[in-house]
Amino acid sequence: MKVTEGRLAGVKLIEPGVFKDARGYFLESYQAIRYAKVGLPQVFVQDNHSLSKEAGVIRGLHYQLKPEAQSKLVRVTAGVIYDVVVDIRQGSPTYGQWEGFELSADNKRQLFVPTGFAHGFCTLVPNTEVQYKVDRLYSKEHDRGILWNDPAIGIKWPTTQPILSDKDAGHPVLAKAEHNFKY
């Protein structure tokens, strides 16, 4: 397993070991002891799975307020995404900064998104499936969003005309977003 630290403190890109043979491959997509040793001691309590039928779907930018703030372990099991995190930890030296990673079923990369980050992705091919573990249960009441194209963040998405949910089209910009992450 290879772990690369993100530019934004706490974000990790994980490349699991892959066992290939004539049949195909096998990998352990999560293993509590191994992942704790590389800085993921979280007890994940929920697995999520989304399918996006078209390329150019953007889901995000989402996070949950404390005390239901989630850390996430994201991977792609079909297709390709451009996966983005935004530092929203008040007082962080990289507050409001973003970082993007290409995750795909082929590269088998996983992204660890700590609490204190908004998360979103853009699909790059049709029928992309994203699966991710979270360490706090979904809480609609604590679910918050930031506008995907907030000019103050300036994310360079692969598309300027994404397919969005009505919810994602109406999020506030970071300056107005309600969050309470004390860095």
Ligand SMILES: Cc1cn([C@H]2C[C@H](O)[C@@H](COP(=O)(O)OP(=O)(O)O[C@H]3O[C@H](C)C(=O)[C@H](O)[C@H]3O)O2)c(=O)[nH]c1=O
């Ligand atoms: C997140 C979530 C949603 N839902 C229900 C609520 C809605 O009725 C429906 C679709 O939810 P939403 O439009 O928020 O789904 P996404 O846009 O894929 O949201 C996700 O997108 C970005 C990439 C994230 O990082 C978040 O984990 C998550 O918010 O599923 C649940 O029942 N449980 C859940 O954990």
